[in-house]
Amino acid sequence: MxxxxxxxxxxxxxxxxxxxxxxxxxxxxxxxxxxxxxxxxxxxxxxxxxxxxxxxxxxxxxxxxxxxxxxxxxxxxxxxxxxxxxxxxxxxxxxxxxxxxxxEGLELHPVIKEAIMESEEIIGKIVVSPDSVLVGRTLGELKLATNTGVWIIAVKRGRRWIFGPDKDFRIRANDVLIGKGTHTSVEHLREIARGVIRVVGNEKT
Amino acid sequence: MxxxxxxxxxxxxxxxxxxxxxxxxxxxxxxxxxxxxxxxxxxxxxxxxxxxxxxxxxxxxxxxxxxxxxxxxxxxxxxxxxxxxxxxxxxxxxxxxxxxxxxEGLELHPVIKEAIMESEEIIGKIVVSPDSVLVGRTLGELKLATNTGVWIIAVKRGRRWIFGPDKDFRIRANDVLIGKGTHTSVEHLREIARGVIRVVGNEKT
CATH class of the missing domain: 1.20.58.220 (Phosphate transport system protein phou homolog 2; domain 2)
Incomplete structure (x- = not known):
């Protein structure tokens, strides 16, 4: 700021x-x-x-x-x-x-990362492949929190960070999404981001 | 405790x-x-x-x-x-x-409830109707956080509260679920709980 x-x-x-x-x-x-x-x-x-x-x-x-x-x-x-x-x-x-x-560059005990990765709400990096259905669509259109259970808290685009992206944020190929959700929902969104799953939520392709 | x-x-x-x-x-x-x-x-x-x-x-x-x-x-x-x-x-x-x-029974300004109801993650009460597809199924089977984007943080059953229910918790008719999620996802789960929507996530009926 x-x-x-x-x-x-x-x-x-x-x-x-x-x-x-x-x-x-x-x-x-x-x-x-x-x-x-x-x-x-x-x-x-x-x-x-x-x-x-x-x-x-x-x-x-x-x-x-x-x-x-x-x-x-x-x-x-x-x-x-x-x-x-x-x-x-x-x-x-x-x-x-x-x-x-x-x-402060504290050396973190492995337990710390494990606690973040194994609690009920986890955080994951999700890489958007160029042929994913996410590409070119806004967070508002995709309603990822509703449709996949994953909240996007930040996005890394090239070397730039976008924090707390709003509903008008449009996803591009190769964006790295930082998402919060259950293990299953983060994995599900990863499949969408990789282009393996072609639908988001209940929408028709 | x-x-x-x-x-x-x-x-x-x-x-x-x-x-x-x-x-x-x-x-x-x-x-x-x-x-x-x-x-x-x-x-x-x-x-x-x-x-x-x-x-x-x-x-x-x-x-x-x-x-x-x-x-x-x-x-x-x-x-x-x-x-x-x-x-x-x-x-x-x-x-x-x-x-x-x-x-302490503080009188709360209306703004306080508005802030909780209008922020990005909201909290809602969801009443489970006897003919909802939720009845008789566990939270683990339903994967509501993944499938609907709603986290169940508590359940009121009759006069009893169950807080932080785990995956083995089985939903009964007339349970009142307290869920956290987006407006849209809480509304979506309400439709499921009312029996209007008959599928949870991508599963087949």
């Missing part, structure tokens, strides 16, 4: 800031595990950038929320929002701590 | 404890949001029970890990495990803080 963003950033409402905070915290945890799994410092750096953005969002949220309270009842409701925002920020700080382990 | 478990608990390895800690932290965050969304104190209590279990697991992990280090290199690797375990415990503590908001 660049310096000037702090001044340009104009949040629209407490609700929008809050939703963004929740989404960012979840993305940060996923990316932190991915950075550890792949030993990737660029992903870890992104986690720390998101941590800064989270601080900024929490600051804006607090200012907006405090202004919004005009009586005791509203003040109590606002307090609950701030408590929840702090819990969300704690989660994002924990994700930041995980990312720092990668940036 | 009952008192005596603390003494009976015999973890098998650092790896197993670590995987359980990661799974529990994820379940706790999901359940904490669910407790807020539904204003449900029983779910919130479970989050606090899991927080106690997490403390115990972290204690066992530390003891095991410290014993395992026999030289400087191993000590460094063990330090990384303990750092990661602490970050995971921070996440579980944040989930505990969220659950406490429910137990």
């Amino acid at each position: 660049e310096e000037h963003e702090e001044f340009e950033y104009q949040p629209k409402s407490v609700r929008e800031i809050f939703i963004e905070m929740k989404n960012i915290a979840e993305l940060m945890v996923d990316l932190a595990y991915a950075s550890i799994l792949f030993g990737d410092k660029e992903i870890a750096e992104e986690v720390l950038d998101l941590e800064e953005r989270m601080d900024l969002l929490n600051y804006h949220l607090t200012t907006h929320a405090v202004l919004a309270a005009r009586n005791v009842r509203e003040a109590e409701q606002v307090t609950a929002i701030l408590q929840m925002a702090n819990a969300i920020e704690d989660i994002s700080n924990a994700a930041g701590d995980l990312a720092k382990m990668v940036l | 009952e008192e005596h478990e603390e003494f009976e608990y015999q973890p098998k390895s650092v790896r197993e404890i670590f995987i359980e800690m990661k799974n529990i932290a994820e379940l706790m965050v999901d359940l904490a949001y669910a407790s807020i969304l539904f204003g449900d104190k029983e779910i919130a209590e479970e989050v606090l029970d899991l927080e106690e279990r997490m403390d115990l697991l972290n204690y066992h992990l530390t003891t095991h890990a410290v014993l395992a280090a026999r030289n400087v290199r191993e000590a460094e690797q063990v330090t990384a495990i303990l750092q990661m375990a602490n970050a995971i415990e921070d996440i579980s503590n944040a989930a505990g803080d969220l659950a406490k908001m429910v137990l």
Whole structure:
């Protein structure tokens, strides 16, 4: 994140800031595990950038929320929002701590990667082959989280990373998707990405 | 969790404890949001029970890990495990803080529920109708996370809760599933649970 963003950033409402905070915290945890799994410092750096953005969002949220309270009842409701925002920020700080382990170049015990690979939700790299049905389609069209159970948390395109790609993100041949899901669902998406399976979800080819 | 478990608990390895800690932290965050969304104190209590279990697991992990280090290199690797375990415990503590908001009976601003309902991963209640294809089948057979993109984090059966049901859990008519997924995937599973859609994933009827 660049310096000037702090001044340009104009949040629209407490609700929008809050939703963004929740989404960012979840993305940060996923990316932190991915950075550890792949030993990737660029992903870890992104986690720390998101941590800064989270601080900024929490600051804006607090200012907006405090202004919004005009009586005791509203003040109590606002307090609950701030408590929840702090819990969300704690989660994002924990994700930041995980990312720092990668940036500090700590030698990681094999058990660490095993835990990430063998827990219920795992993270996997999925390489998109040029003849996959994924090529040329957006994440919004493909609805991968719904159709395959895999959430795409990041994409590596050539040497560039795209983090938390949105529904308008269009997949290209040779993209490397970083996905979160069950073992089975990640394997299933790999077959689609390799071009072996030609349908995504219930759609017709 | 009952008192005596603390003494009976015999973890098998650092790896197993670590995987359980990661799974529990994820379940706790999901359940904490669910407790807020539904204003449900029983779910919130479970989050606090899991927080106690997490403390115990972290204690066992530390003891095991410290014993395992026999030289400087191993000590460094063990330090990384303990750092990661602490970050995971921070996440579980944040989930505990969220659950406490429910137990303290804080009046929650509408924005809080909106944030949980409108973020990328949402939580929903899914009622299983007696004529749904889900009835009588286990979560392991159904592979709902893979086939529908919905993770079942809890089930209400009559007045009883089952939290973090495993693959052997068999769905019964009138179970209320608490699922996490995209809007679309939760809606899709609702159609299956209502008996409107008769297939789960790519299987044949």
